[in-house]
Amino acid sequence: GAVVSQHPSRVICKSGTSVKIECRSLDFQATTMFWYRQFPKQSLMLMATSNEGSKATYEQGVEKDKFLINHASLTLSTLTVTSAHPEDSSFYICSAPSSGLAGDRLGDTQYFGPGTRLTVL
Amino acid sequence: EDQVTQSPEALRLQEGESSSLNCSYTVSGLRGLFWYRQDPGKGPEFLFTLYSAGEEKEKERLKATLTKKESFLHITAPKPEDSATYLCAVPGDNTDKLIFGTGTRLQVFP
Numbered sequence: 001g002a003v004v005s006q007h008p009s010r011v012i013c014k015s016g017t018s019v020k021i022e023c024r025s026l027d028f029q030a031t032t033m034f035w036y037r038q039f040p041k042q043s044l045m046l047m048a049t050s051n052e053g054s055k056a057t058y059e060q061g062v063e064k065d066k067f068l069i070n071h072a073s074l075t076l077s078t079l080t081v082t083s084a085h086p087e088d089s090s091f092y093i094c095s096a097p098s099s100g101l102a103g104d105r106l107g108d109t110q111y112f113g114p115g116t117r118l119t120v121l
Numbered sequence: 122e123d124q125v126t127q128s129p130e131a132l133r134l135q136e137g138e139s140s141s142l143n144c145s146y147t148v149s150g151l152r153g154l155f156w157y158r159q160d161p162g163k164g165p166e167f168l169f170t171l172y173s174a175g176e177e178k179e180k181e182r183l184k185a186t187l188t189k190k191e192s193f194l195h196i197t198a199p200k201p202e203d204s205a206t207y208l209c210a211v212p213g214d215n216t217d218k219l220i221f222g223t224g225t226r227l228q229v230f231p
Binding site: 002004006032034041042043044046049091093095097108109110111112113114115117 | 152153155157162163164165166167170208217218219221222223224226
């Protein structure tokens with residue numbers, strides 16, 4: 001099946017520092033990846049769409065200079081939280097659409113990474 | 122406006138007590154409805170994709186069904202390990218972005 005990994009799984013940092021989160025599709029290529037954040041007991045909130053070879057597109061209200069996204073290859077997207085503050089503490093999850101896997105229509109099903117818990121002190 | 126609504130918000134079941142979760146949606150052209158399971162502190166795990174009314178899919182104790190306006194996730198004789206939040210989602214109009222419901226938190230007690 002489709003596997004998406006994230007690294008790190010957990011990070012604690014001081015206020016004002018920057019944190020990079022990696023999202024990798026392990027057994028398929030993804031020209032598009034999605035970044036979400038999730039607060040406790042709430043559903044996923046889409047932050048941005050990461051596009052390989054071009055700029056990311058951000059959802060309304062998400063600061064693009066705060067959350068830098070780079071889609072460096074067909075299997076890797078990174079999210080950098082710049083100058084992190086306590087209010088940025090959250091659970092960050094990425095996803096990637098499948099690509100012709102058995103039983104799926106091409107590009108229809110999104111597979112999610114295990115998430116990254118960010119705590120900013 | 123595209124919208125996904127899930128009910129109930131929370132569900133407590135005794136082990137072996139079958140039940141159903143509901144997901145209703147409003148999108149003009151459905152291009153798939155997705156069910157995920159999410160355990161605390163983890164990313165959503167893919168369960169099913171349904172594409173057309175009348176379609177059904179099964180996996181162990183779970184069966185997902187789809188009509189033109191809603192989907193049901195039936196849980197037969199649940200076990201404590203089925204406890205999780207179940208999310209449904211649909212792609213928005215003319216986009217691959219998923220619109221998620223708020224989920225149903227299922228707790229199964231032994």
